[in-house]
Amino acid sequence: xxxxxxxxxxxxxxxxxxxxxxxxxxxxxxxxxxxxxxxxxxxxxxxxxxxxxxxxxxxxxxxxxxxxxxxxxxxxxxxxxxxxxxxxxxxxxxxxxxxxxxxxxxxxxxxxxxxxxxxxxxxxxxxxxxxxxxxxxxxxxxxxxxxxxxxxxxxxxxxxxxxxxxxxxxxxxxxxxxxxxxxxxxxxxxxxxxxxxxxxxxxxxxxxxxxxxxxxxxxxxxxxxxxxxxxxxxxxxxxxxxxxxxxxxxxxxxxxxxxxxxxxxxxxxxxxxxxxxxxxxxxxxxxxxxxxxxxxxxxxxxxxxxxxxxxxxxxxxxxxxxxxxxx
Amino acid sequence: xxxxxxxxxxxxxxxxxxxxxxxxxxxxxxxxxxxxxxxxxxxxxxxxxxxxxxxxxxxxxxxxxxxxxxxxxxxxxxxxxxxxxxxxxxxxxxxxxxxxxxxxxxxxxxxxxxxxxxxxxxxxxxxxxxxxxxxxxxxxxxxxxxxxxxxxxxxxxxxxxxxxxxxxxxxxxxxxxxxxxxxxxxxxxxxxxxxxxxxxxxxxxxxxxxxxxxxxxxxxxxxxxxxxxxxxxxxxxxxxxxxxxxxxxxxxxxxxxxxxxxxxxxxxxxxxxxxxxxxxxxxxxxxxxxxxxxxxxxxxxxxxxxxxxxxxxxxxxxxxxxxxxxxxxxxxxxxxxx
Numbered sequence: 001x002x003x004x005x006x007x008x009x010x011x012x013x014x015x016x017x018x019x020x021x022x023x024x025x026x027x028x029x030x031x032x033x034x035x036x037x038x039x040x041x042x043x044x045x046x047x048x049x050x051x052x053x054x055x056x057x058x059x060x061x062x063x064x065x066x067x068x069x070x071x072x073x074x075x076x077x078x079x080x081x082x083x084x085x086x087x088x089x090x091x092x093x094x095x096x097x098x099x100x101x102x103x104x105x106x107x108x109x110x111x112x113x114x115x116x117x118x119x120x121x122x123x124x125x126x127x128x129x130x131x132x133x134x135x136x137x138x139x140x141x142x143x144x145x146x147x148x149x150x151x152x153x154x155x156x157x158x159x160x161x162x163x164x165x166x167x168x169x170x171x172x173x174x175x176x177x178x179x180x181x182x183x184x185x186x187x188x189x190x191x192x193x194x195x196x197x198x199x200x201x202x203x204x205x206x207x208x209x210x211x212x213x214x215x216x217x218x219x220x221x222x223x224x225x226x227x228x229x230x231x232x233x234x235x236x237x238x239x240x241x242x243x244x245x246x247x248x249x250x251x252x253x254x255x256x257x258x259x260x261x262x263x264x265x266x267x268x269x270x271x272x273x274x275x276x277x278x279x280x281x282x283x284x285x286x287x288x289x290x291x292x293x294x295x296x297x298x299x300x301x302x303x304x305x306x307x308x309x310x311x312x313x314x315x316x317x318x319x320x321x322x323x324x325x326x327x
Numbered sequence: 328x329x330x331x332x333x334x335x336x337x338x339x340x341x342x343x344x345x346x347x348x349x350x351x352x353x354x355x356x357x358x359x360x361x362x363x364x365x366x367x368x369x370x371x372x373x374x375x376x377x378x379x380x381x382x383x384x385x386x387x388x389x390x391x392x393x394x395x396x397x398x399x400x401x402x403x404x405x406x407x408x409x410x411x412x413x414x415x416x417x418x419x420x421x422x423x424x425x426x427x428x429x430x431x432x433x434x435x436x437x438x439x440x441x442x443x444x445x446x447x448x449x450x451x452x453x454x455x456x457x458x459x460x461x462x463x464x465x466x467x468x469x470x471x472x473x474x475x476x477x478x479x480x481x482x483x484x485x486x487x488x489x490x491x492x493x494x495x496x497x498x499x500x501x502x503x504x505x506x507x508x509x510x511x512x513x514x515x516x517x518x519x520x521x522x523x524x525x526x527x528x529x530x531x532x533x534x535x536x537x538x539x540x541x542x543x544x545x546x547x548x549x550x551x552x553x554x555x556x557x558x559x560x561x562x563x564x565x566x567x568x569x570x571x572x573x574x575x576x577x578x579x580x581x582x583x584x585x586x587x588x589x590x591x592x593x594x595x596x597x598x599x600x601x602x603x604x605x606x607x608x609x610x611x612x613x614x615x616x617x618x619x620x621x622x623x624x625x626x627x628x629x630x631x632x633x634x635x636x637x638x639x640x641x642x643x644x645x646x647x648x649x650x651x652x653x654x655x656x657x658x659x660x661x662x663x664x665x
Binding site: 025051052056057059061062064065066067068069070071072073074075077089092093096097100101102103104105106107108109110141142144164165166193194240241242 | 399401430431432433434437443450451453455458460461462464465466470472491492496499659661663665
């Protein structure tokens with residue numbers, strides 16, 4: 001197995017899908033000549049042609065809307081929203097249209113569509129290049145929302161998403177693109193949608209998280225291991241469907257739960273995780289569920305100080321773990 | 328006995344006397360279905376009905392300009408006549424009015440007239456105005472990518488042309504010259520709001536200039552002119568010439584839906600005036616003048632339409648409604664709901 005960063009894993013997966021299935025095509029802003037703003041699709045247009053790597057007009061609703069139509073007609077579009085912050089004009093197409101196509105036609109029309117978008121902070125992206133959008137979409141039946149955190153999972157889940165018969169919102173944390181490296185299996189490789197990963201096994205407390213925070217949580221767990229606290233880290237990978245079984249099993253095992261995400265706390269994914277544990281394992285717990293999340297302000301500002309204050313860090317996660325362990 | 332023709336003009340290319348009579352029948356059938364929907368609503372048997380009265384001519388003309396089984400239709404919720412003329416049956420239509428489990432469009436999930444007939448290439452739409460126009464462009468893009476001989480026709484009212492997604496769709500289509508016909512059925516009202524409050528231009532067709540393809544206008548109450556206009560646009564699309572925006576000037580003879588009262592925003596005089604433009608008697612006269620139709624045939628066809636719609640009504644009413652378990656099907660192709 002070769003070691004790659006997350007960006008390379010995404011790139012390789014897209015390339016394999018384009019090469020192996022003529023129905024697959026990519027459309028989005030700057031995906032062609034420029035090869036995507038992070039260079040994920042660099043060289044694709046030369047290799048696959050302008051008909052299959054489409055530089056779209058600057059119009060997000062029609063990027064998704066046109067992709068929906070192509071999907072209904074039997075193709076496998078991969079639509080890119082350049083930054084998650086730009087997805088709002090396409091909200092109707094994703095929530096009102098793609099997610100309901102199968103349901104409203106009683107299975108007559110389907111929408112096998114992948115929407116890829118980079119999200120998250122830690123890159124000085126300011127108010128409009130740093131948001132997390134998962135909570136806005138994971139509420140929606142008919143959609144799948146994935147957020148891999150490792151290169152192998154990015155490959156495995158993106159391959160599964162492209163093969164899926166339903167619309168998938170595929171979230172790539174932009175800080176992980178070049179920061180996170182790992183071994184990636186060669187050839188076709190899938191990770192099942194809806195299965196969490198135990199990133200670190202432990203017995204004293206559970207951290208339930210996803211995305212960049214998985215790596216921060218593992219780092220924090222290693223740090224406090226020296227203090228005699230053995231933390232388990234659960235990486236959801238798939239936000240909808242959510243692996244309640246693994247969440248509840250971990251909570252039941254360690255009896256203490258810390259939920260960590262970068263997205264705003266109020267109404268975030270952590271609320272659903274907490275509710276699942278409260279519904280199924282409340283009396284197994286030795287401490288109240290704790291949440292460490294982005295604050296309830298609109299987004300992280302451009303200044304370094306705003307960004308640092310907004311994002312959970314390994315140190316703050318370690319502090320929250322210590323506090324939970326002491327309860 | 329057919330009377331001696333008063334007019335001996337040659338028939339439009341692609342239309343034979345048989346096809347013209349078929350067009351006439353679909354208009355009569357649609358009117359019968361439409362009236363039945365409102366009657367069932369007033370009887371309390373169905374919760375909602377939407378009318379296409381005043382739109383029949385453009386709808387039948389457009390459907391006849393397409394090739395069934397080859398071309399795609401992405402219609403909107405006022406296209407009963409277009410759907411019936413493109414292969415939807417009266418029973419299928421009544422099943423959606425009654426919201427039965429066996430309704431092939433949505434299994435009783437959507438409002439009436441939200442068609443989805445995959446085996447006849449009629450694509451599903453929601454009620455969100457103009458969202459489907461982008462989907463139609465995506466279907467046309469797939470046709471172009473796969474070099475298929477098909478075209479797409481998508482339709483909408485003039486109010487739809489205010490939506491951003493409508494502009495995005497036409498802009499994309501103009502760039503990629505996909506095989507599509509954008510058909511605006513301009514009846515001057517978006518529920519209660521007149522065209523003059525939707526746009527600063529006189530004609531929707533004028534907007535085509537902004538997307539780099541032609542915009543044409545036809546009398547949407549004349550089925551033959553409507554057919555010819557759409558046929559030309561279809562030929563253009565099929566031969567690689569790209570999109571056309573067709574604006575069919577028509578009118579809405581009734582309230583927006585069974586839940587609307589047009590007297591709150593339209594005068595009685597205006598309502599009476601539009602009734603004189605009814606496309607059905609107008610087409611009857613056109614056919615009579617050419618010796619293709621007489622009063623006996625009119626009575627016969629209207630009786631047949633009534634029989635068909637009565638049969639469809641009785642049949643659909645007797646069908647099974649959805650059960651509670653049907654709520655949970657077709658959310659995803661596989662896997663858990665959450």
